[in-house]
Structure formats: structure tokens, C-alpha cells
Amino acid sequence: MIDGSWLVMSQGPQPGQTFMLDRDWLTVGRDPSNDIVINDPQVSRQHLRITRQGQMVVIEDLGSTNGTFANGVRLTGPHVLSNGDVIGLGDGVTLTYYEVGIAADIAETIVGRPGSAAPPPPESFPPVAAPPMPPTVMPGAPAATPPPPSAQRIPPAYPLSPPMPPEAEYAEGKKRSKLTWVLVLLGIVVLLVIIACAVTFVLDYIGMLREVAPFMYTPLEWLGLI
Numbered sequence: 618m619i620d621g622s623w624l625v626m627s628q629g630p631q632p633g634q635t636f637m638l639d640r641d642w643l644t645v646g647r648d649p650s651n652d653i654v655i656n657d658p659q660v661s662r663q664h665l666r667i668t669r670q671g672q673m674v675v676i677e678d679l680g681s682t683n684g685t686f687a688n689g690v691r692l693t694g695p696h697v698l699s700n701g702d703v704i705g706l707g708d709g710v711t712l713t714y715y716e717v718g719i720a721a722d723i724a725e726t727i728v729g730r731p732g733s734a735a736p737p738p739p740e741s742f743p744p745v746a747a748p749p750m751p752p753t754v755m756p757g758a759p760a761a762t763p764p765p766p767s768a769q770r771i772p773p774a775y776p777l778s779p780p781m782p783p784e785a786e787y788a789e790g791k792k793r794s795k796l797t798w799v800l801v802l803l804g805i806v807v808l809l810v811i812i813a814c815a816v817t818f819v820l821d822y823i824g825m826l827r828e829v830a831p832f833m834y835t836p837l838e839w840l841g842l843i
Contacts, residue, residue: 621716622638622674622714622715622716623636623715624636624638624704624713624715625712625713626655626710626712627703627711627713628710629706629709629711629712636712640652642666642667642668643666643667645706646660646661646663647662647664651663657706657710659706659707659708659709659710660681660706660709660710661682663679664706665677665681665685665704673698674698674714674716676692676704677694677695681707683708685704685706687702688702688703689703700715701715
């Protein structure tokens with residue numbers, strides 16, 4: 618666990634008892650095999666798990682009968698602890714979480730029990746980072762100005778062609794219309810050639826049919842097809 622993080626029992630069998638969180642994995646429950654043993658009827662045998670995930674201290678209920686609460690809200694999943702968070706184990710046990718940087722007198726006020734032992738003060742406090750200083754501007758120096766809006770425009774991916782004038786657009790449409798008619802006439806000519814070839818083939822076939830099988834040629838004459 619993070620050095621200097623601990624729990625203080627503010628309500629339960631031993632108010633004021635302190636539990637140091639000095640491992641990356643701790644279990645809380647009534648069973649003696651737990652890292653933190655709390656002998657109370659409201660506490661399950663395996664009640665709560667405390668783990669470190671990076672720089673965060675996370676608690677998670679282990680399916681306890683009476684539930685685990687963080688600041689009065691029952692847990693349905695993992696919860697990241699912050700200074701002063703109140704952890705409830707059922708209705709009978711309350712633990713308060715502390716980290717390095719919280720004063721002992723504030724902790725004692727949160728515990729709220731006269732004569733109870735205050736949380737042990739941390740041995741050292743982490744250094745406090747100084748806030749970033751604004752850039753120094755020399756007297757008389759010109760102030761930096763943002764680039765003009767024109768310089769911030771993003772050029773189009775493809776060059777845009779200028780709009781076509783109405784006269785040119787009309788001429789273009791007329792040219793396309795003529796081309797369409799030429800294609801239609803060409804298609805008609807091709808179709809007529811195909812029909813002529815088909816008729817020639819049929820007539821040639823009928824002539825051959827007359828020579829090979831005259832009995833099949835006679836019904837065509839009756840029907841007026843030839």
C-alpha cells in the first residue's frame with residue numbers, strides 16, 4: 618500500500634483502533650485468517666478486500682451479508698478511497714481512511730469519540746510542488762499576438778474549380794444533348810443491322826429446310842409465315 622495510509626475504527630468493538638495499510642493486498646473480515654480481523658456480528662467472515670492499483674487504494678466488497686458502504690452508499694463495485702472516506706461494514710462497524718498529509722487533530726475530529734486514540738501521524742510529508750510561474754515579460758517587449766485567422770485556415774484537400782458561367786453551362790448541356798441523340802441513332806442503326814442479319818439467316822434456313830424436309834416447310838406456308 619501507499620506509505621502512510623491507514624484505517625481508524627470510529628465505531629465498532631474497539632473504537633480508535635488503527636490498522637496500517639502496509640501491503641498491496643489486504644482482506645478484512647471476522648475470520649482469523651484475514652489481515653485485518655474485526656470480531657463483530659455485522660462483519661462477514663470474508664467481508665472486504667483492499668488493494669493498490671497504481672497510486673490508488675481501492676476497496677471491494679467480497680459478497681458480505683450486510684454489505685460494505687463508502688460514505689453512506691452501499692458498494693456495488695470497486696471504490697477508490699480518498700482522505701476522510703468513511704467505510705461502513707454493515708451497521709455496526711465504521712472505519713475512516715487516512716493518507717499522508719492529513720493532520721492528526723482533523724482526524725480526531727472526524728473520528729468524534731472523546732478519549733479515542735488519534736490516527737498515528739505520518740513520519741514525513743510528501744513535497745508539495747510549486748505552482749507553475751507565468752512567463753516573464755520584459756518591459757518594452759512587444760506582446761505576442763496570435764496568428765491572423767487567414768494563417769489558421771486549413772487548405773482544401775483538392776483545388777476547387779471556379780463556377781461555370783450560365784452561357785458556358787448552356788452550351789455544355791446542348792453538346793451533351795447532341796451526343797445523346799447521336800448515340801441513340803447509332804443504336805437504332807445497329808439494331809436494324811442485327812434484325813436484317815437475323816431475317817437473312819431465317820430465310821436461308823427456310824430455304825435449306827425446303828430442300829431437306831419439305832413436310833416441315835408446308836405448315837409454314839399454311840400459316841402464311843413464308
